[in-house]
Amino acid sequence: xxxxxxxxxxxxxxxxxxxxxxxxxxxxxxxxxxxxxxxxxxxxxxxxxxxxxxxxxxxxxxxxxxxxxxxxxxxxxxxxxxxxxxxxxxxxxxxxxxxxxxxxxxxxxxxxxxxxxxxxxxxxxxxxxxxxxxxxxxxxxxxxxxxxxxxxxxxxxxxxxxxxxxxxxxxxxxxxxxxxxxxxxxxxxxxxxxxxxxxxxxxxxxxxxxxxxxxxxxxxxxxxxxxxxxxxxxxxxxxxxxxxxxxxxxxxxxxxxxxxxxxxxxxxxxxxx
Amino acid sequence: xxxxxxxxxxxxxxxxxxxxxxxxxxxxxxxxxxxxxxxxxxxxxxxxxxxxxxxxxxxxxxxxxxxxxxxxxxxxxxxxxxxxxxxxxxxxxxxxxxxxxxxxxxxxxxxxxxxxxxxxxxxxxxxxxxxxxxxxxxxxxxxxxxxxxxxxxxxxxxxxxxxxxxxxxxxxxxxxxxxxxxxxxxxxxxxxxxxxxxxxxxxxxxxxxxxxxxxxxxxxxxxxxxxxxxxxxxxxxxxxxxxxxxxxxxxxxxxxxxxxxxxxxxxxxxxxx
Amino acid sequence: xxxxxxxxxxxxxxxxxxxxxxxxxxxxxxxxxxxxxxxxxxxxxxxxxxxxxxxxxxxxxxxxxxxxxxxxxxxxxxxxxxxxxxxxxxxxxxxxxxxxxxxxxxxxxxxxxxxxxxxxxxxxxxxxxxxxxxxxxxxxxxxxxxxxxxxxxxxxxxxxxxxxxxxxxxxxxxxxxxxxxxxxxxxxxxxxxxxxxxxxxxxxxxxxxxxxxxxxxxxxxxxxxxxxxxxxxxxxxxxxxxxxxxxxxxxxxxxxxxxxxxxxxxxxxxxxx
Numbered sequence: 036x037x038x039x040x041x042x043x044x045x046x047x048x049x050x051x052x053x054x055x056x057x058x059x060x061x062x063x064x065x066x067x068x069x070x071x072x073x074x075x076x077x078x079x080x081x082x083x084x085x086x087x088x089x090x091x092x093x094x095x096x097x098x099x100x101x102x103x104x105x106x107x108x109x110x111x112x113x114x115x116x117x118x119x120x121x122x123x124x125x126x127x128x129x130x131x132x133x134x135x136x137x138x139x140x141x142x143x144x145x146x147x148x149x150x151x152x153x154x155x156x157x158x159x160x161x162x163x164x165x166x167x168x169x170x171x172x173x174x175x176x177x178x179x180x181x182x183x184x185x186x187x188x189x190x191x192x193x194x195x196x197x198x199x200x201x202x203x204x205x206x207x208x209x210x211x212x213x214x215x216x217x218x219x220x221x222x223x224x225x226x227x228x229x230x231x232x233x234x235x236x237x238x239x240x241x242x243x244x245x246x247x248x249x250x251x252x253x254x255x256x257x258x259x260x261x262x263x264x265x266x267x268x269x270x271x272x273x274x275x276x277x278x279x280x281x282x283x284x285x286x287x288x289x290x291x292x293x294x295x296x297x298x299x300x301x302x303x304x305x306x307x308x
Numbered sequence: 309x310x311x312x313x314x315x316x317x318x319x320x321x322x323x324x325x326x327x328x329x330x331x332x333x334x335x336x337x338x339x340x341x342x343x344x345x346x347x348x349x350x351x352x353x354x355x356x357x358x359x360x361x362x363x364x365x366x367x368x369x370x371x372x373x374x375x376x377x378x379x380x381x382x383x384x385x386x387x388x389x390x391x392x393x394x395x396x397x398x399x400x401x402x403x404x405x406x407x408x409x410x411x412x413x414x415x416x417x418x419x420x421x422x423x424x425x426x427x428x429x430x431x432x433x434x435x436x437x438x439x440x441x442x443x444x445x446x447x448x449x450x451x452x453x454x455x456x457x458x459x460x461x462x463x464x465x466x467x468x469x470x471x472x473x474x475x476x477x478x479x480x481x482x483x484x485x486x487x488x489x490x491x492x493x494x495x496x497x498x499x500x501x502x503x504x505x506x507x508x509x510x511x512x513x514x515x516x517x518x519x520x521x522x523x524x525x526x527x528x529x530x531x532x533x534x535x536x537x538x539x540x541x542x543x544x545x546x547x548x549x550x551x552x553x554x555x556x557x558x559x560x561x562x563x564x565x566x567x568x569x570x571x572x573x574x575x576x577x578x579x580x581x
Numbered sequence: 582x583x584x585x586x587x588x589x590x591x592x593x594x595x596x597x598x599x600x601x602x603x604x605x606x607x608x609x610x611x612x613x614x615x616x617x618x619x620x621x622x623x624x625x626x627x628x629x630x631x632x633x634x635x636x637x638x639x640x641x642x643x644x645x646x647x648x649x650x651x652x653x654x655x656x657x658x659x660x661x662x663x664x665x666x667x668x669x670x671x672x673x674x675x676x677x678x679x680x681x682x683x684x685x686x687x688x689x690x691x692x693x694x695x696x697x698x699x700x701x702x703x704x705x706x707x708x709x710x711x712x713x714x715x716x717x718x719x720x721x722x723x724x725x726x727x728x729x730x731x732x733x734x735x736x737x738x739x740x741x742x743x744x745x746x747x748x749x750x751x752x753x754x755x756x757x758x759x760x761x762x763x764x765x766x767x768x769x770x771x772x773x774x775x776x777x778x779x780x781x782x783x784x785x786x787x788x789x790x791x792x793x794x795x796x797x798x799x800x801x802x803x804x805x806x807x808x809x810x811x812x813x814x815x816x817x818x819x820x821x822x823x824x825x826x827x828x829x830x831x832x833x834x835x836x837x838x839x840x841x842x843x844x845x846x847x848x849x850x851x852x853x854x
Contacts, residue, residue: 087557089490110658112383118453137561180664209484211755217635284633288683360830362763385656391726410834482757 045250053161055125060157062129063145065097065195070133070142073206082206083134091130093205098126100202101165101194105187109176155264159256166192166226167249170233181234188230193222221263221270225256318523326434328398333430335402336418338370338468343406343415346479355479356407364403366478371399373475374438374467378460382449428537432529439465439499440522443506454507461503466495494536494543498529591796599707601671606703608675609691611643611741616679616688619752628752629680637676639751644672646748647711647740651733655722701810705802712738712772713795716779727780734776739768767809767816771802 051057069090073082083090095117096103102116117123132141145151169191170184177183190197196215203210215223229252235241236248262268281287324330342363346355356363368390369376375389390396405414417423442464443457450456463470469488476483488496502525508514509521535541554560597603615636619628629636641663642649648662663669678687690696715737716730723729736743742761749756761769775798781787782794808814827833 084553084558084562086490087553088492092489106383108658108660110383110652110656110661112381114381114450114456114459115383117456118450120453120455123455131556135556135558135561138565177660177664180666182666182669183660183663186660204484204487205489207485207487207490209482209755211750212753214750214753216638216751217632217753219634280630280633283677283681285630285681288681289630292684357826357831357835359763360826361765365762379656383656385654387654387723387729387732388656390729391723393726393728396728404829408829408831408834411838477757477760478762480758480760480763482755 041250042244042246045244045246048160048253049246049249051160051164053164054121057157057161057164058122059125059129060154061161062098062126063133063154064158065100066094066130066133067142067145068097068195069094069202069206072203086206089206090134091127093202094130095123095126096198096202096205097195098130100198101169101191104190104194104197105169108187108190152261152264155260156257159260160253162192162222162226163229163249163253163256166229166252167233170230170237174234174237184234185227185230188233189223189226192226192229193220196220196223221259221272224270224272224276225259229256314523315517315519318517318519321433321526322519322522324433324437326437327394330430330434330437331395332398332402333427334434335371335399336406336427337431338373339367339403339406340415340418341370341468342367342475342479345476359479362478362480363407364400366475367403368396368399369471369475369478370468371403373471374442374464377463377467377470378442381460381463425534425537428533429530432533433526435465435495435499436502436522436526436529439502439525440506443503443510447507447510457507458500458503461506462496462499465499465502466493469493469496494532494545497543497545498532502529587796588790588792591790591792594706594799595792595795597706597710599710600667603703603707603710604668605671605675606700607707608644608672609679609700610704611646612640612676612679613688613691614643614741615640615748615752618749632752635752636680637673639748640676641669641672642744642748642751643741644676646744647715647737650736650740650743651715654733654736698807698810701806702803705806706799708738708768708772709775709795709799709802712775712798713779716776716783720780720783730780731773731776734779735769735772738772738775739766742766742769767805767818770816770818771805775802 070083073090099116099122103113106115107113133145134142136142145154166188169187173184173187177187193215200210200214232241232248232252236243236245241248259268259271277286281290343356346363372389372395376386379386379388406418407415409415418427439461442460446457446460450460466488473483473487505514505521505525509516509518514521532541532544550559616629619636645662645668649659652659652661679691680688682688691700712734715733719730719733723733739761746756746760778787778794778798782789782791787794805814805817823832
């Protein structure tokens with residue numbers, strides 16, 4: 036593929052409109068998350084039949100999670116992301132089709148592997164779009180506070196993981212001991228990485244065409260999502276993390292201290308046990 | 309009753325000042341809710357004696373619940389509704405009288421059926437007043453986003469049900485599996501209906517004098533409250549809801565599927581079981 | 582000591598810069614709180630090794646608790662207090678030193694009694710500084726609403742007690758039945774008292790040089806902190822509180838009623854049992 040063609044594709048990807056296809060894929064995955072979490076905890080489709088309103092509220096919370104949390108963090112109204120009638124109606128239609136479609140057709144359809152993979156890929160494109168917009172917005176709000184820009188970027192890309200605890204509460208489930216802050220997943224980490232890359236690009240430190248960087252990030256996300264779905268690869272950051280943890284966060288020094296017999300009574304558990 | 313007299317009453321009702329009588333009735337009912345919830349969970353008046361501060365905070369949270377939640381939702385300070393010294397002092401006086409009055413006089417007084425019924429009726433007038441103001445305010449903030457206007461209307465009229473979970477937390481009780489979103493009650497539904505009526509009126513679709521509509525809504529609320537208190541009528545919307553649920557949210561199709569032997573392993577619980 | 586010298590000291594104290602020494606002492610105590618709460622609930626330093634990210638987030642939440650909660654209460658962005666790179670980097674350095682320093686040197690150092698006492702004293706100076714700024718800010722936002730000014734003053738001085746429940750949740754621990762609102766501690770009460778004194782001073786009711794009042798409050802806080810650390814004195818307000826509770830909040834009247842045989846079935850527990 037010659038360079039011009041690559042640039043053309045990259046430009047096209049960076050200018051894609053999210054509505055309707057990409058947003059719909061997001062809504063499908065979020066409604067599936069709610070449905071499958073219900074199925075796991077109470078069995079079958081009972082919950083969506085017994086509590087349709089709570090099911091709808093929690094699905095909407097996940098569908099618009101990233102914007103809701105970001106708005107709360109920057110001190111704006113958490114209702115603003117739900118303002119658009121078009122978005123809410125689309126999300127509601129998806130929610131209905133996933134949960135109540137006759138003969139469960141839509142649910143069965145989106146679980147067919149090739150369709151599932153396409154939905155996952157489109158979702159990753161939408162994720163990068165959101166992260167990029169979040170970085171753009173946060174750089175205006177908190178210029179120079181890079182840790183806050185990273186936080187907003189991560190929330191924009193992986194907000195639904197952080198909404199999980201509230202969304203479950205709406206469904207009457209309270210799970211304080213399993214949330215994203217406690218055990219950040221691969222999506223959180225890669226969104227942080229993408230945000231840092233976008234910041235470096237805006238600061239002029241990474242000197243490449245914007246479209247190419249954007250396209251590269253999209254490819255990275257799709258690549259790892261496919262690896263996760265198809266080969267069960269879970270977290271390629273884990274070895275680096277364990278290294279960092281053992282150098283900076285105790286592992287090595289604890290081991291040294293233990294070897295020297297100074298701290299034998301203390302636990303020196305490693306991160307990945 | 310001739311039409312003019314009816315219009316005069318309706319106009320008078322729609323221009324009623326909430327302070328002091330109607331607000332005091334609201335405060336009485338909210339403080340009773342806290343007191344009786346305590347009595348239910350720990351027995352007797354122990355809690356108000358052991359934790360007067362937490363008891364006061366949770367009573368205030370309920371007294372001003374609708375404005376506090378509405379302010380959080382539109383991104384304003386949750387302290388603003390507590391700004392008025394007059395309101396806070398009135399609510400505090402009511403709280404003291406309900407919880408600590410010598411010989412429990414006030415508590416016994418407000419539990420006398422005729423007085424209780426009057427308080428309930430005044431509360432319903434105040435509820436409609438709040439819903440109406442909420443709709444007015446929300447239509448400016450979110451023009452065209454009717455779902456958000458309904459949400460604000462419901463919060464304004466039934467906010468204390470949604471504050472329950474936070475108010476209980478202040479008293480050290482955590483009840484994640486019983487909240488209003490999971491099982492919306494009659495008040496939530498009728499507030500939603502009243503909000504829709506007010507929206508239709510403002511849009512010019514329902515073409516009747518404003519005072520008459522307002523008065524009609526007040527009468528509706530008082531009527532169903534009296535029915536609930538006196539005859540134990542609980543939720544007149546339930547049959548309609550069950551109908552809607554069975555048509556749109558699975559009931560019928562699940563039954564059909566079951567009958568055809570396609571989905572026998574799935575649970576097909578109905579809403580009202 | 583002559584009056585001029587006292588005034589000079591008082592003026593110097595009221596103009597102290599908080600960064601770096603006083604802020605660092607605050608960060609040390611907050612990181613210790615997280616570390617020791619972890620040690621208490623899971624034993625040893627395991628948590629900081631297994632979940633460094635959650636440990637960092639919860640330490641930061643406590644370090645900046647007062648500003649975060651105050652911002653939420655006045656409807657501003659909760660991220661603003663974290664905007665400064667300098668503050669975040671300092672707090673992060675302190676967090677690393679407390680949790681992961683080789684041979685636990687820093688932890689052992691700050692636990693040496695004389696150093697611990699100095700840190701406690703500096704923290705009290707910083708607390709008064711924060712309360713004073715909170716009162717100043719709140720008097721502009723809510724003029725005349727003295728209960729709200731007191732609330733902001735208390736949050737500014739004792740915010741970390743109110744953040745506890747959220748900070749624990751970040752570490753996967755949910756403790757709804759033990760929080761500051763349920764059993765307000767000495768710090769909450771003395772911050773409320775200091776806030777009232779600052780309000781009286783601003784209103785011209787307490788007519789003394791500002792520096793002297795400020796210095797007096799600092800001395801009061803240091804004095805009671807030292808009394809608590811060295812002699813185990815816990816809450817000098819308790820006798821007054823019990824008196825007030827027994828006069829206004831049931832104690833006496835309950836006892837009277839019981840003596841007269843009117844309310845023997847009700848529990849009449851006192852506040853301090």
